[in-house]
Structures are given as C-alpha cells and as structure tokens.
Amino acid sequence: MTGPGRDRPLLEIRGLCVDYGQGPAAVHAVAGADLALHRGEVLGLAGESGSGKSTLAMAATRLLRPPGVITGGEVRLYPGDGTVVDLLEAGYPALRVLRWSEVSLVLQSAMNALNPVLTIRAQLGDALAAHLPRMSGRQRRARAAELLEMVGISGDRLASYPHELSGGMRQRVMIAMALALRPQVVIMDEPTTALDVVTQREILEELKDLRDRLGFSILFITHDLSLLIEIADSIAVMYAGRLVERAPAGALFRAPRHPYTLGLLSSFPPLHGPRVAMTGIPGSPPDLRALPGGCVFHPRCRFAVGRCAAQPPPLEAAGSGRLAACWRLHGDGTVPPELAAPEPAPAGPIDAGACHDHAGA
Amino acid sequence: MAVGVGSEPAAGGAPAPGGAPGRAAAGRAARWLRLPRSPKIAAGLALLAFFVLWSVIGPFVAPYGPSRVFQNSPVPLPPSGAHWLGTTNLQQDVFSQLLVGGGDMLLVSFLAGVIATVLSVVVGVTAGYRGGLADELLSMLANIFLVMPALPLLVILFGFLGKAGSNDLFLVGLIISVTGWAWGARVLRAQTLSMRNRDYIVSARVIGERPWRIIVAEILPNLTPIVASSFLFTVLYAVGTYTAMAFLGLVNPNWNWGGMLFYAQNANAELTGYWWWFIPPGLAVALLGTALVLLNFGIDEFINPRLRAAGLTRRPGRRGRARRAGRGQQFALTPVVRAAGRASPGSAPGAAASGREPVVLP
C-alpha cells in the first residue's frame, strides 16, 4: 500500500504547547504546533537544535521527562476502528496499552538502547511478551526470527549479544522491535544520524520498503533536510518551537515558501555543478529563553520588514495543501521572487535545477 | 556579524523571562547563590555554623572550667539550676565540658579531612592522568591502604605514639588521615581516567600545555564537586574515628566529646542511668555528622543538574499545580498542566476534525 490516505488523519496534533520548567522562568520549547499524520504517510519533521522537534514527538506520546510539562493543545489518535484516543487525557494504563501496539518509537542512537547483557532474542521476546501474554515461547521465537528477517538480518543472529552486532545492525534490530506489534504510527527521531552514510542509505531504503509492505505511517524527525527528500511524502519545518512551513516534499524542495526553509535548502553544498560561495543563514538559532519579538526568525531573515518585528505571523495557507507562516506571503507587501517559485507538477521527478537555483540565491 | 545569545530585547508583548540581559554576568554568581536556597544545604550549613560558633566561643561562655571539681560526691548529679547538664562522677560540670569539647573535635576532623583530601587528589589524579607504571604503583598503594583494617592499624599507631604524641592534635589528625585517603583516591583516579581523553584536555595538549598545568588548571577545577564531597565524607569519617579513639582512651580524652564518653563508659554511666553525662556528647557528635551529611546531599544535587531541575531542591511552588507537577510525577507520563486563558500562537484552523466526541479508553 503506497501513498498517503487523505481522508482522515491517523494522528492529529493541534496547538501543542510544551514548556520546560514552570512559572516565569519556563522555557517554551514548543509553542502551538499543528501536525497531521495520515495513514501510510511519511511525514518529515525538520529543524535544528532548539526547534522543538524531538520535544514535540516525546510530548505527543507523553514520554517527555521532567522538567517537561505539556501546557496546552490536543493530541488525538484515530486508530481506525471508529474510536478516538485523546493522548493528553489518557491515564497510564491506557497509554501502556497504546504504546508499542499502536504507536512505537525509534530514538536517536537507539542502538544504545539495547540491554548489553541480554540476547537479541530475549529483548525482542520481552516486547512481544509484554503485549501478547498468550503467545507461547516458541511462537515468540518464531515471531522474533520473522522480524529480524524483515529488516534484513538473518535469524541466527537471535542468539547474539548487542556488542556482537555493528551499529547499523543494532539500529535495524531497534526498527524490528518497533514494528513487532505492527503499530500504525512509528515515530523516528534521528534514526540514522549516528550511522555511516552508506548504512544510512541502506536503512532508508529498507524503511521505504517496509512502509510499502506493512502500511504504517512514519513521523521522521531529523535535522538533515536532504534526507527527507528521499523518504518523506510531506515535510513540516520547525524553528524555535514553532511550525514555519508545511508542504508536500517535492513542493518544499522545488518551491519553498518560508525564508527559513529557503535558507536551509541553500545550506547544503551541492555534489555537482560549479562551486559557488554559499552563505547559509547568518546568525545562529535563538536562545529559547530570550526569543525575539514578533516573528522568531526575523533577526536572521533577509526579507524581514517592519511588521515582522512587531507581530508573529500565523500559519496560513500558501498554495494548495501548503502552509507557511510569513508576513511577506500573506501580508501587505510584495512576495519576494525567491519565495514565489512556481509549484512543481504533482507527480514529477525532482528537477535537477532546483537546488542549483537556491545555491546561487 | 555574530548574533549574541540573549542579546535581542523582547519587543512587543512577548513575555521575557526575568533577568535575560543580566544573565551572562550573573551566571556565575547565580550558580553559587542557588546553593543556599536548597533546604538541605541551608540546614547543613546552619548546623555546621552553629558548631563552629560553639567551638569558638564555647570556652569563653562555659560557666565553669571543665576540669573544675565542685564537691566530693561519688555520684553524678542530675541537671539543676547550677549545673544545666548535671555533673560527672568527679563533680565536674557536664555543660562546660560539652562546650569546651567541640574545639578539638572540629580541629582534628577538619585537619584530617584536609590532609586526606590532599593525599587522595595527588595520588588519584596523578595515577589517572599519567597512566602506565605510575598508575600501577599508585593504585597498588591505594589498594593496600584500602584493604588494611583501619581500627587495628589506628590502635597500633596510637599506641606507638604514646602519651606525648597523642596530645599533639596535628599528629592525631595526620594518623587518622592515613586510613581515610585511599577511597577518595580511587574515585578521583576513575574520574580522571574518564576526563583524560575529553576534547578540552586534548586541546590543551595540542596548545602545548605542560602536564602539571593541565592537571591543576584543567582537570582539578572540574573535579571540585567530587573533591568537596570527598572532603566532607572524610571529615565525617574523622569525626567518628576521633570520637572512637578518644572513647577507647587511645588519645587524650581531655577535653573532647569522645573523652566524655570515655569517662562515662568507665563509670558505667549508661548502666546506672546517668543519661545527662553520655547523651549530650553523643548527640553532639551525631548532630555534627548530620550537618556534614546534609551538606553532602546538597553537593550531590549541585553536581547533578537533573536532580535540581526536577524540583527536588527547590522550595515547593506557591501554586498547587506547580507542586503537583514537580513532585510525585509518574514515570513515563508527562504531566499536562493547562494554564487558563493562554492562547496558542500560530494555531491554524487545520484539517476538519472527526465529528465524534473524544472517547478515552479505560
């Protein structure tokens, strides 16, 4: 089953606000984020440090550790049998049932999440036993072997200990564990960052393959926007705790609407073509304790106008199926030509000239 | 070109957390100012200050000399108007003895703490940084001292010293420190080993710093919380050991709390119920130990920022919600604390929600 289902979202996050600490010294890590993950879709969540992307994912599953506190918004899961689960109101028993069977997680350096003194079989079996107590030991072993084969590891590695496997293989074991109960949503936070480029490529290919076969949705969180072009169907970009743009992947790369997205895309030196001087984005990501007023990006934005310093722009439609939060797009002034590239044809290949334009901009 | 951290003043209505412009300058000060706000450290400091005050002014405030004999009565007298804590069997004022007894105790304990800490730093950090043969030899030395039973060794050493030696507080402190340095050395060696390959140490070597300079200026400042904790722990150990030595009569019992216990024990005070003689000095030793332990707790939380951030050291918030969220937080269940009337900025109309009411699964 390929392609996203557009009828109703599977996981809906609305206006989520997450703080670290309380009172006047609280740091607003996420300020009103809206996301919708559809069935079978790969949604990429891109942002740099301090953007709040990992906080968002952990808060949505109520796994955020102290001093994290959710201060507003809604997170709803629609498992598809007609029910709705409000994740923010659910109690611990309800969440425990949901976790791993409907929503599972693969974290950054998840390969270090394996217990070094237990075999792979024991750890996969634990996950199965916790949710399917009626499975017999033999069934669990068979299922564990099946899971390993699914991610491209031969079943005889079940008896190995984590230190006997390479980093890439351990990450694959974590992915297998995340898929053990056939969840509908898999949240992956930087799953390939700690791996070599070659292993990273292999794992991305396998993820796409698994998604096609099993039909789960992925929330893929990363700071590397260039990875998302390979795997994501749609992409949401976060900056300083806010969503600044959301668009289908091809449209985002070909025709970014937000200055931050434009800046990010022109921060990747190309592998081909003439070498031109590139500047990235001047300045650095802001300190969340002392955010600029108005649009949080305006001090680093070369298209900023007076209104940007005074009022934060709302996240509004910027084309069909796209959202962006920028006064230059919705406000009174003219839209800069760099932000007004024509939308690509819906199912066309990514044109090679796209990033070349951004590189020169 | 550089956009400084925290350099943008908040324009418009965005709430600015307090003290942002002065944050950089006050950063260092804040780190230290935060300490007394923890109730454990505050209590520990207060108790310790009390004892220090006690030791300093005790001899001047004592109503009578500790050795002064009052009347010829074989039986210790209970507390009365004249003698607040009664008398010993030699008719000496217990209260005066208690006041005078603090000085030696604190002096010896802190001396032993200082000597032992210096020894453990020198041995531990050198062994950890140098590695190789130096590490093997120094570790062997530390292990020998760790394994040796402390009490018999002390008994032998003090016996060897004799009466004259055991009057010398410096020597007493030195001997106690001999049995108390090895554990700290092991801890510091382990820490130094883990720090040795950190990038800033490697950078210091590339810059061309000499090894001794790296140990003193780069490694030691990072070990300060551990050294402080180790010091407090060693002082605590010395308090107990000194009291025990005096109690056993191995060091001069005049005048310290251990000595009072020594005399009380010799007169079988606990059997005959002369509680005013042995309970006050015992309590004093225990309270001094408690003060040190409380300080040590505080150092733990100072080292581990996560404990601090979880609100364990902070005073409970005025609002009940804040307190509930900080304490008693269930594992893997992020609390949801909705502030009333707070608008979520930038929230879009979004996709149409399903028409059903939210149903929470049991």
Next chain:
Amino acid sequence: MTMPVLDAPEQAPPLLEARGLTKHFAVRRAAAAGGRRLLRRAAGPRPVVHAVDGVSLRLAPARVTAVVGESGSGKSTLARLLAGLITPTAGTLLLGGQPVPAGQRRRAGYAETVQMVLQDPFASLNPVHDVYYHLSRPFTVHRLARPGADLDGKIAAVLERVALTPADAFWRKYPHELSGGQRQRVAIARALAVQPRILLADEPVSMLDVSIRLGVLNLLGDLRDREHLAILYITHDIASARYLADTIVVMYAGQAVESGPAVRITDSPAHPYTKLLLSAAPDPQRTAPAAVGGRGAPPSAVTPPSGCRFRTLCPHAMAVCAARVPPAFPAGAGHVSSCWLLDPGHGSPGPPGPQRAGPAADGDRPDPPYLGEENR
C-alpha cells in the same frame, strides 16, 4: 610497508608531509597483571587494530586538503598522528622538510606550527574557564604576549579574525553561554593564536546546526585565502569536502584509496569505494534512485582482508584484489587511485573520464559548468 605518495603534486613545497604513516593499537588482553608476560608468550603474537596503514599525505600552504571517510576509516587517528598527539608505529612525519623530533621539546616547537580544531564544540572548551582564559593560554604558554594590554589586544585581534566581535562582549563569557557555532569559532581562534602555518580540523562542523556550518566552512576558506594556512579538513560529508577543499583524499579501513582535485574526485570517481560514497550521500538533485553497490559491514580492523581491503564489499572484485595490495595508479591529472581496475594489465585500460560527451576534465582547466545530466 610504505605506499607511494598519494597526492597531487603541489606547486609550493609542502609544509607538513607524512610518509607511510602507520599506527597499530594493541588490543588489550584480559589477563592478570602478574601473569601477563607468560600468557602473552603462550598465546602468540598480540592482535592489533590496524587503525592507519601506510598513509602518505602532503599539506601545502594556501590549500585545503580534505580527508573523507566513514567511522573506522582511521581519519581521526591520522589527525592525531599529524598533530603529534600519538606516535606512529611506522612511517615518518616531516615538518618543513625536517623529521619531527620526539619528546617534550617536539611538543613545544610543534605546537607553534601545527594546531588542531576538534569536532565537538561542546567538549572542546573547558566549562570552568571563560573565553578570555582559553584564548590567553596559547599566548602565555608560548610567550607571545605580555599580560595586560598587550594580551588584551592580541586576544581581541584573534577574536576579530573569527568574526566574533565586539571582543569584549565575548571574552568574559563561559562556554555554556555561547552557541555551538560561537564555541567552534572560539576553538578556531584559540588554534590561530600562535599563528600556526598548519591547521588540522577534525570534523569541525559535523556537530553544528546545518544553517551555521557554511559560516564556519567559509571562515576556514577565508583563512586559506587570506592567511595562506595549510588546512587539513577531515569529514565524512563529501559534499562539504567538495565545497571547501582543493584536494580530497578518500580513506577506507585505514588506507588512502584515492586522492585528487576535489571536483574531479566527485565528478569522476575512480575507486569503487568513492563511487559507493557518492551514491550513498544524500543528494536532492538526484533523478534516478541511488544504486548502492556494496552492502555489508566494513571489515574487521584487527584482521583486515588480504590485498585490497575493500574487496569484500566491492562489486568488481577480481582474483588479484585478494592477492596483492593495489598500488596507486594514475587516473587523470593529479588524480590517483588504489584499484586494480585501473591497472592496464588487469582491469579496464586507462583512467576513467566523465561519462558525458566532451573533453576529459583536466586538473588545471576549470571544470565545465553543470549541464543538468546525471554523472553516474
């Protein structure tokens, strides 16, 4: 075993030259300290980790040489060898043509010429000292400034070189009060304080946010152009190597497998491993899906494969690859590659050229502009 020099011939004489650098780390045995010698003799020769094997390199002024490789390729060990932090098991290091002496004296003189910037901006500055202290140490240790106004002035000057101005806004700050990019600039400033001729940068931007990487890379390029530093840029990201470097050296499993002008290596890679790296790197401009040839884990560093170490993953492996280590074959102007495929006797004759029509790219001529075609 010394490999022939794998590097482009430079116009200026090299400042720092490595010939056949080799570093083997002993693997620890779980034997009791007392009986170690006995057990060692009984168990045979000690296993070693072949971290770096026979790498030769030249760093010339006003040039950036990039070393590209994955984790385990030995590139960080190579940096530490060049910085003098560890002593090589074999091979020589020449500074300005003279062999580098061993011992403490070496450290002091060497530190004035060769400096290093490390990967982790959060760990390379001691958290207990402020920026002023960090920057004053190199001046003080090498007696380059008198304390007081002289030192202040020199520190302000070096902060300005890395674009951290105004200086007095920064020098009382502690590392945790700075952003990642600012910390890395302070680390670079510290390295520049002694006016080195050679700067070794071990993955300086890998841990920085994407939007500020280019700023730091441009700074390095600036240092090359304005101050004629010889810069070694170690990275796993071949795209940034292409952006910044003049020469790229590709390392695999402790050996240098290919080297040449940066653009040429990325446009016409000669070694199968380089081709694999290029196909695996994320490339938003790619039209066809990447063809990843060579799956599987890298070989063991303790018992590397005989002959060419890449042969276990290489789709073009031949019999000779297992028998003998391939020497460096020419693959174009200034471009060499250690692969039997380039040997006229064994593989396809002649060096590879770009696969589109047109004259073969020459190292001296500027590369033709990108024509919008895939190059693989």
